[in-house]
Amino acid sequence: MPAAPLGGSWRLSGRLWPTLRDPPADAEAVSHVLMVRAGLVRQLAAGLYTVLPMGLRVLRRVEAIVRQEMEAIGAQEIVMPLLHPAEIWEATGRYPLDEQFRLEDRGGRAMVLGMTHEEIITWHAAREIQSYRDLPQSWWQMHTKLRDEPRPKSGMLRVREFVMKDSYSLDRDEAGLERSYAAHSEAYARIFDRCGIAWHLVESDVGMMGGLGAHEFMAPSPAGEDVIARCPACDYAANVELATSVPIEPDFGATPAEPEPFDTPGIGTIAELSAFTDLPPARHAKSVVVVTDGGPVLALVRGEHQVHDTKLAREVGPHRPAHEEEIRGWFGADPGSLGPVGLDGVRVVADHSLAIGHYVTGANRDGVHLRGVVLGRDFAAATADLREVLPGEACAGCGTPLVLEPVIEIGNIFKLGTRYSAALGAGYLDADGHEQDIIMGSYGIGPARVAAAAIEQGHDEAGIIWPRAIAPFDVHLVLIGAPGSEAAGYADRLYDELSERGLEVLYDDRVHTKPGEKFVEAELLGCPLRVTVGKRTLPHGPLEVQVRRGREQREIALGAAANALRELWSSQA
RNA sequence: CGGGACGUGGCGCAGGCUGGUAGCGCACCUGCUUUGGGAGCAGGGGGUCGCCGGUUCAAAUCCGGCCGUCCCGACCA
Numbered sequence: 216m217p218a219a220p221l222g223g224s225w226r227l228s229g230r231l232w233p234t235l236r237d238p239p240a241d242a243e244a245v246s247h248v249l250m251v252r253a254g255l256v257r258q259l260a261a262g263l264y265t266v267l268p269m270g271l272r273v274l275r276r277v278e279a280i281v282r283q284e285m286e287a288i289g290a291q292e293i294v295m296p297l298l299h300p301a302e303i304w305e306a307t308g309r310y311p312l313d314e315q316f317r318l319e320d321r322g323g324r325a326m327v328l329g330m331t332h333e334e335i336i337t338w339h340a341a342r343e344i345q346s347y348r349d350l351p352q353s354w355w356q357m358h359t360k361l362r363d364e365p366r367p368k369s370g371m372l373r374v375r376e377f378v379m380k381d382s383y384s385l386d387r388d389e390a391g392l393e394r395s396y397a398a399h400s401e402a403y404a405r406i407f408d409r410c411g412i413a414w415h416l417v418e419s420d421v422g423m424m425g426g427l428g429a430h431e432f433m434a435p436s437p438a439g440e441d442v443i444a445r446c447p448a449c450d451y452a453a454n455v456e457l458a459t460s461v462p463i464e465p466d467f468g469a470t471p472a473e474p475e476p477f478d479t480p481g482i483g484t485i486a487e488l489s490a491f492t493d494l495p496p497a498r499h500a501k502s503v504v505v506v507t508d509g510g511p512v513l514a515l516v517r518g519e520h521q522v523h524d525t526k527l528a529r530e531v532g533p534h535r536p537a538h539e540e541e542i543r544g545w546f547g548a549d550p551g552s553l554g555p556v557g558l559d560g561v562r563v564v565a566d567h568s569l570a571i572g573h574y575v576t577g578a579n580r581d582g583v584h585l586r587g588v589v590l591g592r593d594f595a596a597a598t599a600d601l602r603e604v605l606p607g608e609a610c611a612g613c614g615t616p617l618v619l620e621p622v623i624e625i626g627n628i629f630k631l632g633t634r635y636s637a638a639l640g641a642g643y644l645d646a647d648g649h650e651q652d653i654i655m656g657s658y659g660i661g662p663a664r665v666a667a668a669a670i671e672q673g674h675d676e677a678g679i680i681w682p683r684a685i686a687p688f689d690v691h692l693v694l695i696g697a698p699g700s701e702a703a704g705y706a707d708r709l710y711d712e713l714s715e716r717g718l719e720v721l722y723d724d725r726v727h728t729k730p731g732e733k734f735v736e737a738e739l740l741g742c743p744l745r746v747t748v749g750k751r752t753l754p755h756g757p758l759e760v761q762v763r764r765g766r767e768q769r770e771i772a773l774g775a776a777a778n779a780l781r782e783l784w785s786s787q788a
Numbered sequence: 789c790g791g792g793a794c795g796u797g798g799c800g801c802a803g804g805c806u807g808g809u810a811g812c813g814c815a816c817c818u819g820c821u822u823u824g825g826g827a828g829c830a831g832g833g834g835g836u837c838g839c840c841g842g843u844u845c846a847a848a849u850c851c852g853g854c855c856g857u858c859c860c861g862a863c864c865a
Contacts, residue, residue, distance in 0.1 A: 236814065236826065237800045241858050261857065314863080331865090365789070365863055372865095379865050422864070431865095440864080524862070536862090624865065661865030695824055731825035738825095749824060759824095 222272045224710065224720040225688070232269050233257075234736050244438045246670040247370025249679050253739045255687075262367025262375035266663075269740070272687040274378070277662040278357055280409050280684065281380045284402040290353035290382050295335045297359055301325035303334045307638040314362040328361035333635050333657055336383040340653055341641035344385060350643060350653070351391050353398075355382030357662075369438060371667040372623060378663065384656040387645070389632075392654045396630055399658040403432055403626050406660065411682020411788055412625065412669055417443045418453040419627065420525055427630040432660075433622035434668035441622050444604045448615035456525040459600055460608035460617055462517065465497040467572040471587030474556060479584045483551035485518040488584065492575055495519070500565075500574040500588065502553035504542050505534040511545050513555055515565040517574070520602035530564055530599045552577040555594040556585060563596035570598055623668045631655040673764075679741030680764050683787045688721035689713075690780060691742040695730045695749030706748040712777035718784060738763065743787040744780065764788065 235252040242248040250256045255270030266274060285292070301317070304310040304327055316328035329335065336354060344350065360379045367373050384395030400416070407414045412434050419431040431454060433443050444458035445451070453459070482488050489496045496518030503514045503522045512531045514522050528534065539550060545561050546553050554576030555563045569590050576588045590596060606619045633652035636642065641653045666685065673680040683689065690713055696702030703724075710722045721742060723733050730749070737745045738761075745761040752759060756773035760783065771779045 233798095234826095235799065240794085240800070243859070258857090360865075362864080366859095366861095368859080374865095377865065381865085627865070659865050664865055693824095697823085729825085729827060730823070731827080734825050736826080747824075751824060 222275060222687075222719060224714040224718075225722065226710075227721060227723045228725045231267060233267070234739060242370060244369035244372060244667075244671070245674055246372065246438065246667040249670050249674060249739070250370055250667065253679055253741070256371065262364055262373065264371060264374060269687050270666075273666050273681070273685055274662050276685045276687075277410060277665050278378075278380070281357070281406055281660055281662065284406045284409075285355050285380070285382065287405075288353065288398045288402050290355045292356060293354050294356050294358055295329070295332050295339075297329050297361065299327050299329050299335060301327050303338055303639070307334055307337075307635055309334070314364060316361050316363050330360055330362045331379075331657075331659075332356070332358075332381055333383065333631065333655075334639065336657075337635040337639040337641045337653075337655065340385055340636065340655075341639050344641065344643050344653060347387050347643055347645045347651075350385055350387045351395060352385040353382055353395060354385075355380065355658075369440075369667075371663045372438065373440065374663075377661055380660040380662065382658045384658070385641075386654045386656070387643070387651070389654055392630055392632075392656055396628060396656050399628050399656070400430065403628065403658070403660065407432055407434075407625065407665070410665055410669065410685050411673075412665065413672055414625065415443060415445060415452050415622065417445070417622075418457050420454060420456040420529075421629060426634055427632045429627060429629045431624050431628075432626035434625050434665075434672060435620050436623050436668060436671040437621055438671045439621035439623040441624055442619055443622050444606075444617045444619050446610035446613060446615050446617055449610060449613040451610050451612050451617075455603050455619065456523065458604045458617075459611050460604040461611055461614070462520070462568045462602075462605075462608055463497070464571065465495050467498070470573045470589060474585040474588045474593050476578050476580075476583050476585050478582060479552070480582045482582070482584070488575065489518060492584075492586070494575065498572075498575060500554070500569060500576045502550075502555070502577055504537040504545070504550070504553065504561075505531070506537050506541065507531050507534045509562070511537060511541070511561045513553070513558065513561050513563045514601055515555055515563065515569055515576075515596065516602045517566065517568050519605065520566065520568070522601050523603040526599075526601050526603075527564075530597075530601065531562070546579045548577065548579045548581050552579065552581050552583060554579055554585060554588065555596060556588055558594070563594060564601065565590055565596040565598050566601040567598045568602065569596075623664060623671065625665050625668050626658075626660040628658045629656060631657055674741075675766075677735075677766070678739035681741045681743065683743045683784065686742045687740065688742045689718040689744070689784055690720045691737045691740065691745045692720050692722045693730075693733045693737060693745060693747045694722070694724050695733070695747065695751075698724075698726060700750065701753055702749050705753055709746070709748065709776060713780060716777055716781050718781060737761075738766070744784055746780065762787070 232254045234254045238248045239251050256264045256266050314330050318326050357380050361376050364375050367375055386392045415433045417431050417433055419429045421429045442455045482491055485496050499518035500515050501518050505512050516522050573587045573589045575586045578585045607616045610617050636653040642650045645651050670679050694706040713720045743763055747759040757770035758776050760769040760771050
């Protein structure tokens, strides 16, 4: 049987299916171009898309797979409002988030459009869950989220309004959370496998969700906004926001007894400095100045590394880059000659890698640097993981060089713990009669992103190549011949026979469309099999079949053609 | 939010410097021909040139402001 039969078969004539010959001017991402050209979606405004009938079929198939796998782990489907009273969000401190759409009702009551539903789920849990006997629970919905994104982009990959499958687990204790978390993780793995998408499970930052830990499901694609570091040998994989590695150590030579100043006229960047000193970038320490609520912070990484903002934020909290005037005031020098030695009133945080070796740093005097600077001896600093992993650095687990690759985030899972239940009073009485906070988890999938990722991973110059499970149709049947012709009669019968065998068929029975146009549009849409029925091969056959992936031509005998097509369909990815 | 680009029939674009009654391709309508890879010929319909203001006898074109969309950097299904 088809993976997710849903919409039934269609005759194409009279349907809304507007395809475009040219790529839209404002589309860049492959999935964006193809979704618009193939008549799946139309843009209303930045980050807002209308899903057309053909696109909706794809989403429905993804959703059906998600729904089956949610049912399979015992999660229960509900639907929550999109419009929320603001005070629920105030209770968890997330009301001021920039992504929140805010509005008032006619009575002046502050409301928000839901960007996610942790608060609402927890609010209900606080009322419906009384006893440890009521736990565990998993509740989920397939519903719209609204986010005032700073920058919608790449078509359906980053939008302001989208449907999310979001589920929430409620448990008595952390062991229960671990079970719910694992159940969701395994369900997600099945979902993405069934959708025919290549993916990696990676460790991730908890971000705005907060909580105890998180993972993301990442689909490799050049169009991706995230980057993961992955070990080809063991199973280590993490978002670069979190990834660690063993850096490649330079040869430090002997450590000088004390820092030695030297003139570096006009030197500003690590590259210039490295050329000037004839030492590799790894022998230098890079100074990055940010401003936090608690004042200026100097972040130090080795010259070949970049400070990763999320990592720095975990250490020092929210921050912004310092202005040049501020830097002059604190350091007495311009950016380019900054360093940690002899600093007063500036907190210094160094990457772990600086604990070994001695380094060239700025001397906090314009045009002067120090060589032989040693952490702990010449300056004091906390060490932390601040740097972004570089490709080729060793996996901390097994030593194999890591690979970095761009990815699309298609799903995520969070161990929330008690952050929301504590804030909203969602507790239960345990077996001893003690009040406990519910331990929560939250789990999201964006079906439209799954579809977009499938296109990013499956396309050629002619158009989309859908994985069979989420293609809009299983078979694209192209009739070449007028109504009443022998070809039309045969195509009508084949349409019925294929449909009876559980295949969903798009029957291109349009009368005023040229054969060439039908072929081109079929390849643009990208269903797994295209069958052509025309007088060229009738009445004796064979049927011409094109396998979309690779555009390979096959011939199928007329007798038992429907069964043969079903077999061929079953063999597709 | 910082930086860049672009807004001209449904779609893709030209015109703009050098102001003078808006053009091309596709799509659409009618007719004939055509019917296996986005058909041919003929005829036809459709645009306050993003908006507001300014300069000018005259503005798609020059100037100013605003709005919108996309791309690059800081944020997330």
